[in-house]
Amino acid sequence: MSDLRDIWVYxxxxxxxxxxxxxxxxxxxxxxxxxxxxxxxxxPVLIAVVLVVSMLLATxxxxxxxxxxxxxxxxxxxxxxxxxxxxxxxxxxxxxxxxLAIAVSILTGSLTAIGSALGVGWLMGASRDxxxxxxxxxxxxxxxxxxxxQLGGLPxxxxxxxxxxxxxxAMLGPLxxxxxxxxDWAARGLAMGTASHGIGTARALQVSEVAGAFxxxxxxxxxxxxxxxxxxxxxxxx
Amino acid sequence: MLNALTLILACQLAxxxxxxxxxxxVPGPVIGMVLLFIILMVRGGIPDNIAQTGxxxxxxxxxxxxxxxxxxxLHFRLLGQDWxxxxxxxxxSTLVTIAVTGWVMAWLSGRxxxxxx
Numbered sequence: 001m002s003d004l005r006d007i008w009v010y011x012x013x014x015x016x017x018x019x020x021x022x023x024x025x026x027x028x029x030x031x032x033x034x035x036x037x038x039x040x041x042x043x044p045v046l047i048a049v050v051l052v053v054s055m056l057l058a059t060x061x062x063x064x065x066x067x068x069x070x071x072x073x074x075x076x077x078x079x080x081x082x083x084x085x086x087x088x089x090x091x092x093x094x095x096x097x098x099x100l101a102i103a104v105s106i107l108t109g110s111l112t113a114i115g116s117a118l119g120v121g122w123l124m125g126a127s128r129d130x131x132x133x134x135x136x137x138x139x140x141x142x143x144x145x146x147x148x149x150q151l152g153g154l155p156x157x158x159x160x161x162x163x164x165x166x167x168x169x170a171m172l173g174p175l176x177x178x179x180x181x182x183x184d185w186a187a188r189g190l191a192m193g194t195a196s197h198g199i200g201t202a203r204a205l206q207v208s209e210v211a212g213a214f215x216x217x218x219x220x221x222x223x224x225x226x227x228x229x230x231x232x233x234x235x236x237x238x
Numbered sequence: 239m240l241n242a243l244t245l246i247l248a249c250q251l252a253x254x255x256x257x258x259x260x261x262x263x264v265p266g267p268v269i270g271m272v273l274l275f276i277i278l279m280v281r282g283g284i285p286d287n288i289a290q291t292g293x294x295x296x297x298x299x300x301x302x303x304x305x306x307x308x309x310x311x312l313h314f315r316l317l318g319q320d321w322x323x324x325x326x327x328x329x330x331s332t333l334v335t336i337a338v339t340g341w342v343m344a345w346l347s348g349r350x351x352x353x354x355x
Contacts, residue, residue, distance in 0.1 A: 026301045045300045049307040056311060063312050070305035076295065077302045081267035082249045083292035085274035086284060101346035109339030116331035124323030130316065134327055138335060141306055142265040156312055161324070163307040165332050170300075172329075173336045182340040187347065191340030195332050202299035212296075218339075220268050227264070 012061065018069030025051040038206075040174055045199060046167045077141070077198070084216035087205070091213035094186060102190065106218055109194035110225040113138035114233060133157040135233075136226055137165040140197040143223040147230055162197065169196025170203040185210040193218030242291035249273040 011017045029047030036042045056066055067074070088095065095102065114135055121131050132153030136144040141162045148158035169192060177188050185208045192200035193215030201219055205212030252273055254266030262269070278284055284292075310317070317324060 022304050023301070026298075026304055045303050045307060048301075048304045049310065052304065052308045053311050056308070063309060066308060067305060070308070073302055074305040078250050078267040078270070079243075079246045080295045080299055080302055082246050082253070082270040082274050083295045085249075085271045085278060086289060086292040087296070088271075088275055089278040089284060092279075098347050101343060104346060105339050105343035108342050109335050112338045113331060113335040116334050117327045120330045121323050121327040124326050126320045126323035126327065127316075130320045130324060134324065137328065138332070140265075140268070141303075142267065146265065154313075154316075156309055157316060159306050160310045160313055160317075161328065163303055164310070165328055166303065167307075168328055168332045169336060172333055176333050176336050177340050180337055180341055182344045184344050184347070187340045187343035190343045191336045194339045195335035199300060199303055202296075202303075205296060205299065216271075220271060223268055224264055 012059075012065065015069035015072065018061075018066045019072055021052060021055060021066075022048070022070045022073050025049075025055075040171045040203070043167050043171050045163070046171070049163075081140070081198070084201070084220070087209055087213035088217055091210055094210065095213070095217060098186065102214075102217070102221070105187075105190055106194050106221045107225055107229075109191065109218075110138070110222050110229055113195060113222075114226065114229060118233075129154055130157070134161055135230055137161045138195050138197060139223050139226045140219050143227065147227060151230065151234055163199070166196045166199025169200045173200060173203075174207075186214045189214030190218045194222045197222070239287055239291055242285075242287040245277075245288065246270075246274065246291065246295075249277070 025048040026044060028051060029044035032047055033039070033042050033044045052066070055061075056063070117134050117137055118131060121134050126134065132151050133148050135151065135153070136147040136158060139147065139162065141159050144158050144162045145155040149155045173192050173196060174188075177191060182188055182191070189204045189208070189211030192204045192211070197219045201212060201215040204215035250267050250270040253268070253270030256262065256269050257264060257266045
């Protein structure tokens with residue numbers, strides 16, 4: 001028995017265990033998602049997060065210990081963001097043709113995201129810390145965390161709200177777009193990327209290369225737009 | 239494969255340097271994306287190995303968000319206090335943003351109707 005404990009302690013201290021756990025949980029999430037005919041409500045990221053959090057709580061493992069292993073997966077977010085240049089390049093002709101429409105749509109969307117998040121949060125009586133952390137929720141995680149820190153929010157809370165926003169968008173976004181009759185892949189991708197950054201983009205890429213390229217573009221431009229808009233909003237409000 | 243990965247990492251590194259030196263609010267990887275895009279424009283095409291490596295990274299993009307998402311366990315207390323406000327703000331704001339952005343784009347480009355499926 002004590003041998004088993006020693007092995008556990010040894011494994012828990014190496015990055016291998018939590019790295020494998022992350023991949024296995026995501027595989028399980030993807031399996032459920034595929035099995036259910038890619039039903040958007042069974043988002044693989046959500047399933048993986050629930051599985052990993054349950055396992056960590058059950059074994060009394062801290063997030064810091066988990067992240068020591070999972071950071072290798074987390075690190076790949078940077079190179080993956082760079083790689084979004086590839087679908088963007090493939091769709092460049094279409095992007096160039098509708099440059100002004102794209103700029104206006106993303107600015108409108110960015111302002112809507114900030115305004116509605118602050119408005120609803122404030123009406124529902126969220127604390128100041130929560131409100132500030134919520135404001136950049138549609139922006140890609142690394143930028144959102146930077147914005148939150150500058151405005152005096154909690155960057156790590158912002159990271160979580162950003163991921164949850166991405167999951168909500170990936171789960172319900174396609175249904176909303178169907179409901180209001182937006183069928184054009186470019187417009188659908190732009191909406192997903194502006195509102196739910198990389199997770200929305202991941203979902204868009206699965207469905208259509210055009211949607212994925214526009215979504216990646218929207219994610220990048222919204223990071224820029226939201227940084228500037230939030231700075232202005234903060235000068236006006238506080 | 240290896241030189242494609244090197245190129246992607248080099249773009250990110252250059253992006254991080256530009257972002258830090260210029261004190262820009264835009265993160266390194268996003269600047270790296272612009273750099274890689276410029277390189278592809280100059281070359282006038284996507285070399286096979288870059289396409290393979292990049293598509294490989296993007297194929298499992300959602301996996302990469304899991305470690306940050308697990309960070310939710312750090313904030314159970316704050317989220318517990320404000321859970322209703324947070325849930326309402328996240329859901330309403332995200333869906334309204336998707337609807338508004340998609341609708342504006344479809345309206346501006348004059349193709350709200352089905353065009354290319």
